Amino acid sequence: GYSFGAWVNALGLDRFEEAKRLIMVSPPVNFIDFDFLKYSSKIKLVISxxxxxxxxxxxxxxxLPKWNPEAMFRVIRGADHFYGGKTKEIQAIIEEFLDNN
Structure with a gap:
């Protein structure tokens, strides 16, 4: 999930057994409370x-260590919340992750 979608997906993470992995892009931690989110092995990749x-x-x-200390964390240099001109970098990170996991 991206931004608010990352928060929504995190809320439902434990309710949906069929969800095997969660990738979060820019979870809005500066504006929405994520304190509810505890450890989950389903959290696999976070991008900011x-x-x-x-x-x-x-x-x-x-x-992130509370969510899943084994999750991959990638920071895209120079990207703001809307990733102007950086979407190919997000795509490459996610494709590499999915190809290898």
Whole structure:
């Protein structure tokens, strides 16, 4: 899920057994409370931009060990919350992850 969608997917993570993996792109941790989210082995990949003011990568880095310390975390340099000109980088990260996991 991307942004608010990452939050919605995180809310339902334990309710949907068929969901095997969660990829979150810019979870909006600077604006929406993610304290409800505890450890889940389903959280596999989190992506943020280094200039993302809504899904701040520093705050995500602090929270990720609680969510899943084994999850991959990728920060796209220079990307803000809307990833202008950076969508190919997101695509490449997700494709590589899906190809290898």
């Amino acid at each position: 931009g280094s200039a993302d003011e809504i899904g701040g990568y520093r705050k995500i880095a602090e929270m």
